[in-house]
Amino acid sequence: MNTVDDLRTALRYPAQSATPDAAGMISKGRRRRAARRAVAGAAVVAVATGAGMVGVLQPQSGPDRTAAPPIVGAPPIAGAAPITGVAPDAVLVAATAPLATEAPRRFDPLRRTLNVGWIPSGLNGQGAEITPWQQTFGSQDAAWVNGGPDIGLVVTVLAKGRPVTDFTSGALGLPREPVAKPTEPINGGAAECLTDPAVPGSCSAIRWRYAPDAWARVSYAGSAGATPEQAAAVARRVAESVTLTDGEVVRMPFRLKGNLADMTVAQTLVSINDTPGGMYGEAWSATVDLVPAGTTLVQQYGYQGLVVDAMFVPGDPSGRIERDQKPNTTVNGHPAWLQADRAAVVVWGAGDTRSMAEYSNRDGDALAAYANVELLPDPADPANWPPVHQ
């Protein structure tokens, strides 16, 4: 090849045609994305035993986050079975006290301030994501299958001043362009039902002002909402349990040291799953997106920075997952794969995990970065994780 025209010609090699299925993308895609966002895997919280009990959950007082008393169900619906609920995994929600009186204009991805006090039974794993602009808690329905009606639960709180258009993905169980209708306030904040105009009584998503100039939204499409009324009751019940707190530092299965500790954290994501749980049977996964200190973060898809990630598959100390490449080096005595340009490294078996560091869309020595990632010796139980910078 001698010229750029040669290269252009070569890059335009003939390709087999593929017929796009836009309708399929529309119908399946929304569910797939919703499910992925809801949670990457599963870890059912112990199902509460309060079936038949009816009442209203108030935010728990004090910092006690271990007690998970039987949690009462959503408001009763004539002729319908009581809806029971559970407390989310304590690692993924903030302690309930002290409460915050105002939402910040930016969240700190290292500080978990969203508390969700009640979620319906029948969910199958939970995940929590924090960006400067929003915090999301999600869970996938145990009955979820791609294309099915039972997707799960997503709770999102926006930072102060963010518009409702920041709720970019479709509310679960609703059409792409739902109709907003005023409804009873949630904890005193003005609220709107997001309804499907074709389904009378539908209100499977509620958005409300959870703090001055700050919006939240709950959407639910799951097996506890067999009827529009039941789904609406669950969504309201979850919404009423949402509080913003002063928060606590996000806990991770690793600590960041050296220059990594000085970088700006752009996003954190933790998923805790059942066994077998996520896409690769992982019990949990944890990801931190880092950008150089002083970077002005803007809302975009993807970051140009460093990603540190760990995941754990119970019963498989190798740490390897499907699709992993063959090791080409070792790191701290563990088999590892280092990308040719050193921008990414994957280490298998450290603490029985699969851990990695990767420079995303920028140059960098991932091996040097990984040296500043201190995995816990035994990270299997998320309840024992320390604050990420501690």
Next chain:
Amino acid sequence: MTRVGRRSAEEEFAEFVAANHGRLLHLADLLIGDRGRAEDLLQTVLIRTYLRWSRVRQNNPLGYVRTALSNARTDWWRRGGGRERPTETPPDAVTPDHAAEVVGRDAVQRSLAALTTRERAVVVLRFYEDLSEADIAHTLGIAPGTVKSTCARALGKLRISPELSAPALVSTGEQL
């Protein structure tokens, strides 16, 4: 819900997909080097595009998808998808009807496999998508000067690639 005199968002999205799918799939294939994975990635990106269509449609949806393909590739790899790597066998099934296509594709992919992630993306965006250096810099979130140096480095590698030296390629343009 379709409104009189106005196409629905879903209709717009479907038209966008129909008009650009072939080109975008080729782009994804060039970026990934694996036709099956490229289809998966493109579908994922188009789903995201659909879910953000109300915003994206107003502001260069093709550019949005192009950027998302470049960035989403990282996400896909993060969970074990793998990056460009030499393969012992062509990733797609080879059938007699498509043998010539596969040979051409395979030669290109083997050459691109010698490039780093960024080099590959720059080459593909520059010489397949015909983007300017400024547009590539915007798409990849890097400095224009980095695009220039990366492109030069990549072309240096491709120049000596034995895979792209087929005599059928006519040389008429700028020297590499």
